[in-house]
Amino acid sequence: MADIHQVNDLISIERQGDIALVCIDNPPVNATGQQVREGLQQAIEQLNAEGTAKVIAIYAAGRTFVAGADIREFGKPPKAPALPDVFNVIEDSAIPVISVMHGTALGGGFELGLSTHARIGIEGLRVGLPEINLGLLPGAGGTQRVPRLAGIPMALDMALSGRMVSAKAALEKGLIDRLESGDPRDVALKAAQDVLDGTLATRRTCDLDTPRDDKALEDTAAMLKKKQAHLFSPHKIVEAVRASYLPRAEGLKIERQAFVDSMDTPQRAGMIHAFFGERAVSGIPEAKGDTRPLDKIGVIGGGTMGSGIATSCLLAGIPVTLVEVAQDGLDRGVATITKNIDGAVSRGKLAADKRDAVLGMLTPSLEMEALSDVDLVIEAVFEQMDVKKDIFTKLDSICKDGAILASNTSYLDVNEIAACTGRPQDVLGLHFFSPAHVMRLLEIVQGEKTAADVLATGFALAKKLKKVGVLAQVCDGFIGNRILAHYSKTASYLVLDGASPQQVDDALEGFGFAMGPHKVGDLAGLDIGWMTRKRKAATRDPNERYAGDVADRICEEGWFGRKTGKGYYLYDGGAPVPNPEVAKIIDAVRAEKGITPRDFTDQEIVDRYMTAMIVEAARVVEDGTAKRPVDVDMVFLFGYGFPRFRGGPLHYADTIGAKELVSRIETYAKEDPHYWQVPPILRKMAEDGTKFADLN
Numbered sequence: 001m002a003d004i005h006q007v008n009d010l011i012s013i014e015r016q017g018d019i020a021l022v023c024i025d026n027p028p029v030n031a032t033g034q035q036v037r038e039g040l041q042q043a044i045e046q047l048n049a050e051g052t053a054k055v056i057a058i059y060a061a062g063r064t065f066v067a068g069a070d071i072r073e074f075g076k077p078p079k080a081p082a083l084p085d086v087f088n089v090i091e092d093s094a095i096p097v098i099s100v101m102h103g104t105a106l107g108g109g110f111e112l113g114l115s116t117h118a119r120i121g122i123e124g125l126r127v128g129l130p131e132i133n134l135g136l137l138p139g140a141g142g143t144q145r146v147p148r149l150a151g152i153p154m155a156l157d158m159a160l161s162g163r164m165v166s167a168k169a170a171l172e173k174g175l176i177d178r179l180e181s182g183d184p185r186d187v188a189l190k191a192a193q194d195v196l197d198g199t200l201a202t203r204r205t206c207d208l209d210t211p212r213d214d215k216a217l218e219d220t221a222a223m224l225k226k227k228q229a230h231l232f233s234p235h236k237i238v239e240a241v242r243a244s245y246l247p248r249a250e251g252l253k254i255e256r257q258a259f260v261d262s263m264d265t266p267q268r269a270g271m272i273h274a275f276f277g278e279r280a281v282s283g284i285p286e287a288k289g290d291t292r293p294l295d296k297i298g299v300i301g302g303g304t305m306g307s308g309i310a311t312s313c314l315l316a317g318i319p320v321t322l323v324e325v326a327q328d329g330l331d332r333g334v335a336t337i338t339k340n341i342d343g344a345v346s347r348g349k350l351a352a353d354k355r356d357a358v359l360g361m362l363t364p365s366l367e368m369e370a371l372s373d374v375d376l377v378i379e380a381v382f383e384q385m386d387v388k389k390d391i392f393t394k395l396d397s398i399c400k401d402g403a404i405l406a407s408n409t410s411y412l413d414v415n416e417i418a419a420c421t422g423r424p425q426d427v428l429g430l431h432f433f434s435p436a437h438v439m440r441l442l443e444i445v446q447g448e449k450t451a452a453d454v455l456a457t458g459f460a461l462a463k464k465l466k467k468v469g470v471l472a473q474v475c476d477g478f479i480g481n482r483i484l485a486h487y488s489k490t491a492s493y494l495v496l497d498g499a500s501p502q503q504v505d506d507a508l509e510g511f512g513f514a515m516g517p518h519k520v521g522d523l524a525g526l527d528i529g530w531m532t533r534k535r536k537a538a539t540r541d542p543n544e545r546y547a548g549d550v551a552d553r554i555c556e557e558g559w560f561g562r563k564t565g566k567g568y569y570l571y572d573g574g575a576p577v578p579n580p581e582v583a584k585i586i587d588a589v590r591a592e593k594g595i596t597p598r599d600f601t602d603q604e605i606v607d608r609y610m611t612a613m614i615v616e617a618a619r620v621v622e623d624g625t626a627k628r629p630v631d632v633d634m635v636f637l638f639g640y641g642f643p644r645f646r647g648g649p650l651h652y653a654d655t656i657g658a659k660e661l662v663s664r665i666e667t668y669a670k671e672d673p674h675y676w677q678v679p680p681i682l683r684k685m686a687e688d689g690t691k692f693a694d695l696n
């Protein structure tokens with residue numbers, strides 16, 4: 001009968017002769033919450049005090065070894081014992097302590113392993129230091145122990161990239177000592193026995209010296225200064241890794257201070273919001289419950305979107321029937337998909353030996369009848385309602401009962417599309433973002449009659465495709481494009497009133513956007529916005545200041561951006577440079593409108609742009625198009641390149657405060673009372689002190 005003693009609810013000690021097995025059992029991912037920390041420390045201290053065990057092996061129950069500190073504790077008053085102190089107790093144990101890691105040993109979990117005197121990985125293990133993704137840095141010895149085991153370049157790479165390292169690579173780099181297969185407890189028992197037999201060597205990591213590599217530190221510091229000046233924790237990582245030259249206590253002190261400093265930044269708050277937000281959006285009741293099969297998917301349209309969607313499904317292991325109306329279009333679609341799949345192989349997203357099998361799941365066809373046996377059809381054709389209605393009418397008669405009919409429309413009325421079928425309950429919107437096999441956002445648009453299991457299947461598809469599914473209600477542009485349509489006018493107004501397109505882009509890139517709006521327009525194609533403005537011309541609000549003069553004239557010249565080599569910028573293969581013709585167009589429009597250009601500071605540009613985004617985002621929450629503020633935030637993080645460390649437009653709004661936002665809008669409204677109006681929800685927040693976070 002095994003002698004098992006519960007140190008507390010989450011930590012147990014099992015004695016097997018001279019071996020003590022310490023088991024962590026804290027579902028779902030064995031995060032090192034306060035009870036785990038306390039129980040671990042007690043177990044090691046107790047075993048050392050007893051002095052009977054000759055080796056201690058730490059392992060974890062469940063699907064993974066420790067996946068890190070408990071992120072839910074962040075932002076709350078810290079509770080003893082602190083993780084670094086627990087790990088020092090382990091490292092200082094007079095009895096050798098080994099760890100057996102399986103699944104994903106990340107952050108504090110990997111640091112736990114590093115503090116033990118030998119590390120055993122189980123096949124399939126991945127290790128990592130992902131704290132950078134939370135606006136932090138390894139705060140429990142990772143920056144001190146990885147350099148000692150694997151050198152400074154590896155430590156910098158792991159901590160700055162946050163990437164997961166395979167068990168094989170970890171073994172090669174000396175981060176783990178063995179790679180075994182089997183059940184964690186059995187592997188722990190065997191490894192402990194090997195320590196007793198002398199066939200598994202143990203040593204304290206802190207007894208090792210970090211091999212000097214000042215060049216790696218200097219080069220990295222210089223690169224970060226240039227590329228990530230606006231972030232906080234990356235620079236702290238270099239500082240902490242450099243401290244690994246020092247004795248453990250001094251190095252850990254520097255790391256700890258860097259960690260505490262990072263914990264206090266708004267960047268950490270933004271990135272933690274992003275972490276939980278990504279999970280919250282699919283944690284809604286609409287995403288739960290029965291779902292329909294997704295064993296075979298049909299895609300109509302082999303253009304950029306259709307091919308991207310088909311690629312995404314194929315990479316998720318779902319067979320796809322791709323339908324086009326003409327052979328050349330079908331051939332182009334297949335060629336694009338093939339290129340996308342080869343791209344996934346070259347990016348390491350797909351094993352080369354799986355390429356042919358994945359492409360083998362693609363069935364191209366010119367006949368819509370080929371869709372008669374699919375579980376879900378995703379229509380991705382031209383954005384014209386009559387074209388879509390024609391297709392859905394045909395699908396209604398071709399597809400089997402229970403098949404789901406989805407449109408990838410980016411703004412058209414899903415209810416109107418559904419109404420032309422006899423099965424509106426089987427219809428929904430699945431709005432992918434280009435390139436669909438790369439961008440993680442999927443807006444799941446609920447029609448008035450969409451059945452509950454159809455909606456839940458939309459979320460199940462998002463999960464299968466490793467996308468972030470966000471529920472949206474029907475309106476022009478759903479969540480993201482509706483908000484974009486509003487705030488993009490502010491960029492145009494700024495240019496009309498005195499800023500240059502490049503200044504607007506530079507200011508917003510300084511805020512953290514990967515690309516400014518004019519560069520984005522050039523990339524996507526200025527003709528898309530041009531078509532939308534023409535589509536809306538007849539219904540445009542006469543009281544609204546027209547924002548499209550400059551862009552219209554650029555398009556009238558045939559300058560659509562990258563694809564024509566000319567747009568707001570010139571593209572000749574090097575870095576894009578401002579198109580001098582655009583400045584002339586801007587001057588001409590200003591002259592015709594009697595506008596005297598004025599200067600804007602970069603901060604004014606950011607404030608106006610972000611306030612406009614927040615105004616429409618607030619309205620989208622207010623009218624229920626989005627379920628909560630966090631849903632809007634995730635749309636912008638995963639679909640619009642919003643800087644992750646800012647958390648999303650409404651998380652960012654809370655950092656400004658409703659009072660300040662209302663004051664700004666009222667100031668801007670003096671110039672343009674029609675465009676700048678305070679949404680009631682924001683007025684209420686300014687009065688009662690509530691925040692968008694209170695609505696999540």
Ligand code: T1G
Pocket residue numbers: 028029031067068069070071072083104106107108109111130131134136137138139140142279283
């Ligand atoms: N703390 C608290 N909860 C966590 C968690 C964590 N570290 N990781 C996951 N969860 C929850 C998650 O919210 C979800 O909950 C459930 O577990 C399943 O997660 C001192 C300071 C491990 C790869 O950043 O990357 O250590 O929604 O849906 O897709 O230096 O979770 O079910 O209620 O993501 O299989 C560093 C974060 C922390 C790892 C599993 N560690 N987690 O992915 O499941 S900082 C991380 C992940 C740190 C130290 C520093 C993934 C996963 P619910 P899931 P999954």
